[in-house]
Amino acid sequence: MQKTITVLPGDGIGQEVVEAATKVLDKVAERYGHQFEYRYGDIGGTSIDKNNDPLPQETIDTCLQSDGVLLGAVGGPKWDNLKSGMRPEQGLLGIRKALGLFANLRPVTGHESLTDSSTLKKEVIEGVDLVIVRELTGGLYFGEPKERREIDGESGAVDTLAYKKSEIERIVRQAFEMAKVRRKKLTSVDKANVLETSRLWRETVDEIKGDYPEIEVEHMLVDNAAMQLIREPKQFDVVVTENTFGDILSDAASMLTGSLGMLPSASIGSKAPGLYEPVHGSAPDIAGKGIANPLATISSAAMMLKYSFGMLEEADAIDNAVAEVLRNGHRTGDLAKPGEKALSTEEMTEKVIDALK
Numbered sequence: 001m002q003k004t005i006t007v008l009p010g011d012g013i014g015q016e017v018v019e020a021a022t023k024v025l026d027k028v029a030e031r032y033g034h035q036f037e038y039r040y041g042d043i044g045g046t047s048i049d050k051n052n053d054p055l056p057q058e059t060i061d062t063c064l065q066s067d068g069v070l071l072g073a074v075g076g077p078k079w080d081n082l083k084s085g086m087r088p089e090q091g092l093l094g095i096r097k098a099l100g101l102f103a104n105l106r107p108v109t110g111h112e113s114l115t116d117s118s119t120l121k122k123e124v125i126e127g128v129d130l131v132i133v134r135e136l137t138g139g140l141y142f143g144e145p146k147e148r149r150e151i152d153g154e155s156g157a158v159d160t161l162a163y164k165k166s167e168i169e170r171i172v173r174q175a176f177e178m179a180k181v182r183r184k185k186l187t188s189v190d191k192a193n194v195l196e197t198s199r200l201w202r203e204t205v206d207e208i209k210g211d212y213p214e215i216e217v218e219h220m221l222v223d224n225a226a227m228q229l230i231r232e233p234k235q236f237d238v239v240v241t242e243n244t245f246g247d248i249l250s251d252a253a254s255m256l257t258g259s260l261g262m263l264p265s266a267s268i269g270s271k272a273p274g275l276y277e278p279v280h281g282s283a284p285d286i287a288g289k290g291i292a293n294p295l296a297t298i299s300s301a302a303m304m305l306k307y308s309f310g311m312l313e314e315a316d317a318i319d320n321a322v323a324e325v326l327r328n329g330h331r332t333g334d335l336a337k338p339g340e341k342a343l344s345t346e347e348m349t350e351k352v353i354d355a356l357k
């Protein structure tokens with residue numbers, strides 16, 4: 001098969017982990033007789049530097065003309081206080097909106113061999129297998145107004161949390177569909193005790209659940225959900241939640257796998273190509289050192305093969321290669337225990353490529 005992939009490395013370790021993932025994709029192409037053509041685009045801080053724009057129209061057009069988008073990460077202190085007010089993160093939010101990517105699937109899969117890399121107890125995290133279905137184009141990050149203004153005579157700031165019912169319906173249906181092909185349990189996470197958007201969310205879940213009688217549905221308040229994810233993560237199968245809660249809960253859940261550098265994601269919509277990116281950010285503290293864990297991005301590339309290209313065997317091959325490398329004890333610094341050898345990004349990538357042979 002011939003596929004065109006838009007690659008948006010972005011900032012910081014985004015550049016490093018995306019390079020790793022394309023090397024793995026090259027190996028998959030060679031082994032299975034596919035052709036992957038990469039088109040590189042600018043996004044985030046590096047794009048502000050180059051184009052004075054965190055998301056040039058050209059990047060959006062390139063994405064729209066491709067079969068899948070692979071993204072690294074955006075952001076970094078260099079761009080935190082620009083006089084222009086531009087932010088790298090506007091590029092990320094902008095591309096999600098422009099491609100209509102309302103559903104962000106964040107699988108959290110525990111690797112048996114990593115249970116001792118985690119700070120959590122082995123018996124708690126062993127066998128963890130859940131997916132967070134995060135609403136991605138609504139809620140607080142997009143609500144208007146979003147501004148500085150005077151409140152009660154002093155300086156203040158306003159963000160707006162708003163959801164249309166149709167936005168809730170489509171993400172909730174997506175989550176039910178996912179639960180149908182998994183262990184048939186859906187946990188809807190909200191803050192319905194205080195937020196009106198959450199009360200609408202809960203009502204909508206309750207309306208839709210009639211269409212899915214085989215799915216066990218529970219509602220959970222987000223503060224409790226944060227605690228339950230750490231206390232007893234195996235109670236969860238599919239977790240559906242709004243944008244901000246999903247963002248925060250998934251970083252917390254990453255520790256069930258040993259590191260934030262392990263969590264991949266797929267962002268999908270109804271029309272445009274899917275976008276695949278690690279859950280982590282640009283990690284300025286380790287950027288440029290060649291030590292970032294590339295596995296989240298490599299696993300995101302596997303999700304692209306599965307969801308956008310229908311290449312199930314190829315996706316499994318990557319997942320199995322990652323599992324094998326970890327079973328064989330290979331670790332980047334974020335996963336290595338004190339005294340254990342830590343591989344560089346490049347070395348880890350080579351191990352995955354070798355395991356694909």
Ligand SMILES: NC(=O)C1=CN([C@@H]2O[C@H](COP(=O)(O)OP(=O)(O)OC[C@H]3O[C@@H](n4cnc5c(N)ncnc54)[C@H](O)[C@@H]3O)[C@@H](O)[C@H]2O)C=CC1
Pocket residue numbers: 013017072073074075076077089092260261262277278279280281282283284285286291292293294296334
């Ligand atoms: N999707 C995206 O593009 C995201 C961008 N960001 C941006 O990234 C910048 C940094 O944000 P932080 O809060 O530091 O979050 P971060 O996710 O970049 O890093 C948090 C911690 O995890 C570590 N880490 C992250 N990925 C890793 C990997 N692959 N291997 C090893 N260690 C890894 C980092 O070194 C750091 O200690 C900010 O500008 C933020 O806005 C943050 C989250 C997501």
Ligand SMILES: CC(C)CC(=O)C(=O)O
Pocket residue numbers: 089092093141247279
């Ligand atoms: C700009 C942020 C919303 C990025 C982020 O933290 C995420 O999507 O997980």
Ligand SMILES: [Mg+2]
Pocket residue numbers: 247248251279
């Ligand atoms: Mg996040």
